[in-house]
Amino acid sequence: MTTGTQGMIGALCRAGFESECGQELVAVAAQQGLFGYFQARKGSGWVLLMLPDPAQAETLMSRCNWQQLVFAREWLLGLAQVPLPERDRVSAVLEALTAEGYTGPYSRLEVQVPDSDLVSSDVQQFARKWTAPLSRALREEGWLSADATAPRLDLVLADFDQVFIGLSFPGNRAPFLGGIPRLRMPAAAPSRSTLKLEEAWKLFIPTEQWYETLGGGVQAVDLGAAPGGWTWQLVKQGMQVHAVDNGPMDQALMDSGQVTHVQEDAFSWRPKRRVSWLVCDIADKPGRVTTLMGDWLTQRQCRHCVFNLKLPMKQRWDTWQDCRDQLEGRLQQAGLKYRLQARHLYHDREEITCYVQLLD
Ligand SMILES: C[S@@+](CC[C@H](N)C(=O)[O-])C[C@H]1O[C@@H](n2cnc3c(N)ncnc32)[C@H](O)[C@@H]1O
Numbered sequence: 517m518t519t520g521t522q523g524m525i526g527a528l529c530r531a532g533f534e535s536e537c538g539q540e541l542v543a544v545a546a547q548q549g550l551f552g553y554f555q556a557r558k559g560s561g562w563v564l565l566m567l568p569d570p571a572q573a574e575t576l577m578s579r580c581n582w583q584q585l586v587f588a589r590e591w592l593l594g595l596a597q598v599p600l601p602e603r604d605r606v607s608a609v610l611e612a613l614t615a616e617g618y619t620g621p622y623s624r625l626e627v628q629v630p631d632s633d634l635v636s637s638d639v640q641q642f643a644r645k646w647t648a649p650l651s652r653a654l655r656e657e658g659w660l661s662a663d664a665t666a667p668r669l670d671l672v673l674a675d676f677d678q679v680f681i682g683l684s685f686p687g688n689r690a691p692f693l694g695g696i697p698r699l700r701m702p703a704a705a706p707s708r709s710t711l712k713l714e715e716a717w718k719l720f721i722p723t724e725q726w727y728e729t730l731g732g733g734v735q736a737v738d739l740g741a742a743p744g745g746w747t748w749q750l751v752k753q754g755m756q757v758h759a760v761d762n763g764p765m766d767q768a769l770m771d772s773g774q775v776t777h778v779q780e781d782a783f784s785w786r787p788k789r790r791v792s793w794l795v796c797d798i799a800d801k802p803g804r805v806t807t808l809m810g811d812w813l814t815q816r817q818c819r820h821c822v823f824n825l826k827l828p829m830k831q832r833w834d835t836w837q838d839c840r841d842q843l844e845g846r847l848q849q850a851g852l853k854y855r856l857q858a859r860h861l862y863h864d865r866e867e868i869t870c871y872v873q874l875l876d
Contacts, residue, residue, distance in 0.1 A: 523568065527541060529563060534559075553566055596616060596618075620669075621663060624669070625670075627647045639676060668685075669681070709797060734791070735791040737791050761782070762779050787817070790817045790818065806843050810843050821871070821873075856870065
């Protein structure tokens with residue numbers, strides 16, 4: 517069993533983004549004066565941050581929140597990595613937990629596999645079936661509790677060789693298991709992109725604030741709107757939308773009477789009055805989009821803003837850092853109070869999605 521002397525945090529991410537996720541974890545740790553390194557196999561969707569001792573991993577997770585991470589879909593405090601025998605794998609996990617004194621209580625057990633083609637279908641099937649007997653064994657030991665505030669025991673299985681045993685904590689983990697929301701594609705929405713905005717809202721806006729934040733009747737602008745997947749979400753919330761794009765908008769959406777199609781350049785067009793919501797899904801240079809968003813925000817032309825940044829393959833982490841620094845620098849210079857969050861959404865591919873709310 518690998519445990520003990522080193523601290524470990526496991527993170528799930530989109531396959532192919534292990535390096536960005538690892539860089540992020542190392543950077544977040546360094547901000548807390550904790551120095552580690554990451555291990556990841558390319559394409560695995562799984563990253564381990566290694567720290568000098570377990571107490572440092574705990575410190576990091578107690579000081580930082582999952583919400584501030586962009587590339588990590590989920591993060592877990594590592595307890596152990598346990599080699600798996602061919603038979604009686606349940607006992608192997610129980611023995612490892614007993615040996616380390618990790619006997620709960622846990623609110624529940626989840627067995628996850630990384631979201632990667634490198635995970636065989638046998639492993640995926642085994643992981644699905646393993647939850648029930650493992651939960652039963654934990655319950656028999658008296659390690660599971662009805663207390664929802666207790667940590668959750670999270671097992672991550674990438675292959676049959678070993679299992680990562682970790683903990684996740686209420687209020688400091690993804691709201692969807694593994695950071696993967698199960699959203700249904702609305703039949704009437706004109707493009708699959710619609711799911712990005714839906715996921716962004718679910719992540720960035722607490723449920724209890726949906727009504728006042730997204731409530732009907734307010735004005736919105738959608739830059740790069742065609743064919744209208746994001747506009748469809750704005751319309752569904754009852755908003756009046758200026759959809760800016762030279763491309764054609766979905767006819768049923770136009771028939772709603774809530775959409776004005778503006779066939780102009782999104783980088784120069786401005787509304788006559790300020791609006792509540794600005795969304796922007798233009799695949800342009802990330803620095804250019806960030807500047808545009810900064811212009812709208814510092815001129816207080818919108819209150820809430822969701823936008824995508826398409827990141828270049830080789831410098832995704834650095835590009836995101838530059839864009840964030842540029843935007844925050846401008847917002848601070850303008851004396852604005854704001855909330856900024858960004859995330860590599862499950863429905864994002866080569867881009868990340870950012871949210872800015874002006875607070876005064
Ligand atoms: C990824 S698509 C947007 C998809 C849309 N969010 C949806 O959900 O259906 C990007 C759009 O940006 C538009 N676009 C690119 N540059 C633009 C510009 N300078 N001004 C206006 N629209 C632009 C393109 O015409 C394209 O329709």
